[in-house]
Amino acid sequence: MSARAPRTESGPRRFAGFRALLSRSDAVRGYVLISPTFIVMTALMVAPVAMAVVYSLWTQSYLDIDKTLTLSNYAEATTERMYRVLLGRSLMISGLVTLVTVGLAYPMAYFVAFHVKRNKLIWLIMITVPFWTSYLLRVFAWKIILGFNGVVNSGLKGLGLIDQPLQFLLYNPTSVVITLAHAWAAFAILPIYVSLEKIDRSLLEAATDLGDGPVRRFLRVTLPLSLPGIIAASLIIFIPTVGDYVTPALVGGAEGRMIANIIQAQFGKANNWPLGAAIAISTMAVVTVISLAYVWLTRKATERIA
Amino acid sequence: MKDVSYIHRPNRPLAVYAILYLGFLYLPVLFLPLFSFNDATTIAFPLKGFTLRWYEQLAEIPALHGALLNSLKVGAVTAVVSTFLGIFAAKAVTRYTAPGLRPAMAIIMVPLVIPEVILGTALLILVVQLGMELSLVSITVGHIIVTVPFAVAMLISRFEGFDKSMEEASSDLGENAWWTFWRVTFPLVFPGILASLLVTFTISFDEFIMAFFLSGTETTLPVYMWSQLRFPARLPSVLALGALILLASFFVVTFAEWIRRRGVSRSQPGL
Structure with missing residues (x-):
């Protein structure tokens, strides 16, 4: 050329x-x-999601699929009371899980980033390892712990503290929140740890030299600078847990059922795939809007502080 | 040293909290192996006595052996493919800067923030619409989507950790790109590749939701376990199986984390 x-x-x-x-x-x-x-x-x-979108516009008529395009599945998914209740509950539970998990994880991440000197590697490995191992088994462990004849109940009975097993431990939204907060812990600790580790230590010294006490220094320097880690942790927990169905199925009971259980049922027993696809896609849309709003709001909030 | 110490002053309450938190992470899972050695079909305290019979039972279930073999196959293919794809993406973003690379990377990481139930059902619809059979292949495809973001994240922290000038020296001395990769880049990033293979294998081996939707007649081990949870009499042997899986996963992943994090510099803490 x-x-x-x-x-x-x-x-x-x-x-x-x-x-x-x-x-x-x-x-x-x-x-x-x-x-x-x-x-x-x-x-x-893209291919599967596009196909699911097309599928959600079809309708199930007994054993056949009617391929006339219609929004009737979306009408049912958005107006039927049960689906709205389950979606609302899923968002509530996931929001609570996010709050609890991030809240509990922050001090842990802070400890490893600022106070662990020699054995950082061992701490990081110990935090990371459980979250690569079987999700199903980690959830199932809580069923054993909280169940009617579970660890807590049989333990308390053995100690003579209770006569009858406590029934409120399992099969409710609280047990779902506890189980998920355990299962997703590492997902919260690691992003926060990374953002804390990146903070330039001289900024903290500067804040101290300029007269900030530990609390003010934390609120004005450390916390704002670790915000990217908090946002990442929140999204990486909130979004997948909205769609979790293993935990509600194993420890949620009727009160703890979530939207993914309904989606799964449409693809299983109820055998209405188009409706299942419509619920799945509406859920994804709602979750995406909430996540974007969250990112936008936290950005705005940081700009105002800074 | 003194001017740093007021920031890094030992904080005993925080240390106690961290140890309690680790206990919270590990203790619940330890009940699975505990009850797998208990000589009773009900999962309750007090423990009745020590037995290995639940483990012996595992040897006599052909369906379990089939599921185990399937999981090993799916895991191996998933690990190789997703690590291979991960190497390309990780190398691209750590070596080159160009507009569009970061957004492309963000899209590759998207499966991390899509509920698996949605990806799983969507893939199920696609497979059925294309007239294909649900098989180990469909499970493997589902697992590749899930594992690629993890492979990329692990490999990036490794690619960032080594000195670019080594590659430049190699090409200055006349090696072509192919040999530079095999003789310089590959040995340097090998720990990252090995760690990625091991971790993606473990994720696939333990993955349930994708496998649940995408299983045909042949299933993987987690799906098999799920089907057994309905039968109370089978519970102890499921616990025994679970304990073995946890133990194996634990060792594989600890080894992977150890080789991956060793040598990654402190300034790039990675995922």
């Missing part, structure tokens, strides 16, 4: 364009390198 360039009117400009491309070849290489992963992942997410 460079050899041909002088022949044409626009030659110098074309040559410049080629030079620019060469200097940007790093960028091109970057695009080439990321494209296999990007294309595979996009295809694997």
